[in-house]
Amino acid sequence: MLNRFSQRIESRRESARRSRIANLEGNCFVLTGATGALGAHLLIQICNLPSVEKVICLCRAKSLEEAEQRVEESLRKRKLGTEKSLADLEVSTNTKILCLASDLNKTDLGLNPKQGFLDEILNEATHIVHNAWPVNFSMGIAAFETSLNGLINLLNLCAFSYRQSPPTFTFCSSIASIAKIEPNSETNKIMERISNDPRHASHMGYGRSKWIAETLCEKASKRIKGLRCMIARIGQLACDTNAGVWNEKEAWPALLKTAQILGCLPDLRSKPLRWLPIDTAACLIVAATMTISDRNYSLKENIFKIVHVVNPHSTGWINVIEAMRQSRITFRIVPLETWVKMLANGKEQDPFVNPAIKLLSFYNSWTENTGKESEMDIRRLQDVLKERPDLMDRLRPISIVVLMKTIEAWRASGFFADQRD
Numbered sequence: 001m002l003n004r005f006s007q008r009i010e011s012r013r014e015s016a017r018r019s020r021i022a023n024l025e026g027n028c029f030v031l032t033g034a035t036g037a038l039g040a041h042l043l044i045q046i047c048n049l050p051s052v053e054k055v056i057c058l059c060r061a062k063s064l065e066e067a068e069q070r071v072e073e074s075l076r077k078r079k080l081g082t083e084k085s086l087a088d089l090e091v092s093t094n095t096k097i098l099c100l101a102s103d104l105n106k107t108d109l110g111l112n113p114k115q116g117f118l119d120e121i122l123n124e125a126t127h128i129v130h131n132a133w134p135v136n137f138s139m140g141i142a143a144f145e146t147s148l149n150g151l152i153n154l155l156n157l158c159a160f161s162y163r164q165s166p167p168t169f170t171f172c173s174s175i176a177s178i179a180k181i182e183p184n185s186e187t188n189k190i191m192e193r194i195s196n197d198p199r200h201a202s203h204m205g206y207g208r209s210k211w212i213a214e215t216l217c218e219k220a221s222k223r224i225k226g227l228r229c230m231i232a233r234i235g236q237l238a239c240d241t242n243a244g245v246w247n248e249k250e251a252w253p254a255l256l257k258t259a260q261i262l263g264c265l266p267d268l269r270s271k272p273l274r275w276l277p278i279d280t281a282a283c284l285i286v287a288a289t290m291t292i293s294d295r296n297y298s299l300k301e302n303i304f305k306i307v308h309v310v311n312p313h314s315t316g317w318i319n320v321i322e323a324m325r326q327s328r329i330t331f332r333i334v335p336l337e338t339w340v341k342m343l344a345n346g347k348e349q350d351p352f353v354n355p356a357i358k359l360l361s362f363y364n365s366w367t368e369n370t371g372k373e374s375e376m377d378i379r380r381l382q383d384v385l386k387e388r389p390d391l392m393d394r395l396r397p398i399s400i401v402v403l404m405k406t407i408e409a410w411r412a413s414g415f416f417a418d419q420r421d
């Protein structure tokens with residue numbers, strides 16, 4: 001699969017360069033996945049950069065109107081201060097936001113040629129942040145083909161760019177791409193480096209797809225002259241620190257919900273929960289993207305960097321339990337193996353009511369990993385923090401107060417039942 005996709009990466013077309021229509025002085029970002037959790041936070045962070053004049057969000061939608069509505073809804077759902085409209089965000093940040101209906105699987109990204117949006121991107125895009133990906137731990141690798149296709153089509157935008165130097169390319173990957181790698185023998189850490197062995201990826205299609213995607217980005221950074229590419233290898237994301245909103249479709253929220261369904265939670269005191277607040281992750285990814293911008297490198301230089309976007313500090317399981325208890329949820333703590341058996345054999349097997357059911361094999365895999373989890377090297381992340389010391393303070397364990405906000409948010413949305421003891 002890797003070979004098939006890598007053959008489709010184009011080299012930089014010198015002939016494609018055209019004299020730029022100088023209608024933008026600042027930066028123009030292309031962002032995918034703004035309808036999702038991290039994408040909504042990335043959009044806010046990108047708009048907040050003073051150098052940004054335009055953000056083009058590529059969304060799955062049938063029309064421009066629907067694309068715009070979906071992004072607005074995404075911000076609203078995450079309480080990102082735009083209860084009114086995208087127009088407010090545009091005014092407050094002085095940034096034009098263009099939401100386009102797109103199909104990343106098509107070589108022209110499904111953009112209507114008559115409307116000229118593809119030309120606009122080729123002409124104006126200075127940065128591409130590719131964040132859209134199915135966060136699905138049940139899908140096999142074959143189901144990720146369309147996503148890999150989308151990645152190639154976006155990388156090829158860099159090759160075809162009309163600009164003097166191609167846009168910088170940021171890919172949102174996951175630590176699942178290297179879940180099985182051995183730590184470096186000298187540092188005893190997992191390094192911010194590309195892996196050359198597909199067996200290093202987690203066994204799920206998701207992790208394998210991210211391994212292939214990282215490798216394709218590395219190949220593109222060699223083939224496309226002047227490409228500056230950054231892989232944000234992201235750890236477990238959690239709630240945001242302001243409103244406590246945490247994507248309910250994910251594995252941890254589903255696990256915590258079982259406190260109300262099974263009346264118990266597993267004992268995970270020995271598992272380091274390196275949960276990273278999602279708003280912090282977005283700040284770090286945007287800051288890391290700016291470090292590969294023109295300012296730091298010659299325009300002809302090819303750059304390929306992996307940055308571990310992880311929280312070096314663990315949130316104690318004990319704090320999670322405390323937040324649940326202080327939110328007046330009653331449950332017992334049982335060994336992980338017992339909890340997995342209870343989940344498998346419990347009365348509630350409807351995945352709509354008990355979403356943890358769908359992730360049974362994922363949780364079960366934790367019972368086999370009895371060894372200590374390896375630490376992640378974060379030297380590149382620390383380099384980013386040197387440029388943005390204001391972000392340093394954000395890398396903390398998640399507090400009980402924030403976790404309690406999350407539980408309230410889940411009650412308000414109906415994800416958690418409002419039964420208090």
Ligand SMILES: NC(=O)c1ccc[n+]([C@@H]2O[C@H](COP(=O)([O-])OP(=O)(O)OC[C@H]3O[C@@H](n4cnc5c(N)ncnc54)[C@H](OP(=O)(O)O)[C@@H]3O)[C@@H](O)[C@H]2O)c1
Binds near residue numbers: 033174
């Ligand atoms: N959540 C985590 O803990 C975590 C950890 C490590 C890495 N990441 C990475 O961070 C990124 C964002 O994750 P998230 O947590 O924000 O997930 P999310 O809330 O599920 O959002 C996923 C986004 O990707 C889009 N998308 C999914 N499949 C797509 C497809 N086939 N074609 C086009 N767009 C597609 C979705 O669009 P629709 O709205 O149209 O479905 C949505 O905008 C992903 O790349 C993920 O791998 C997340």
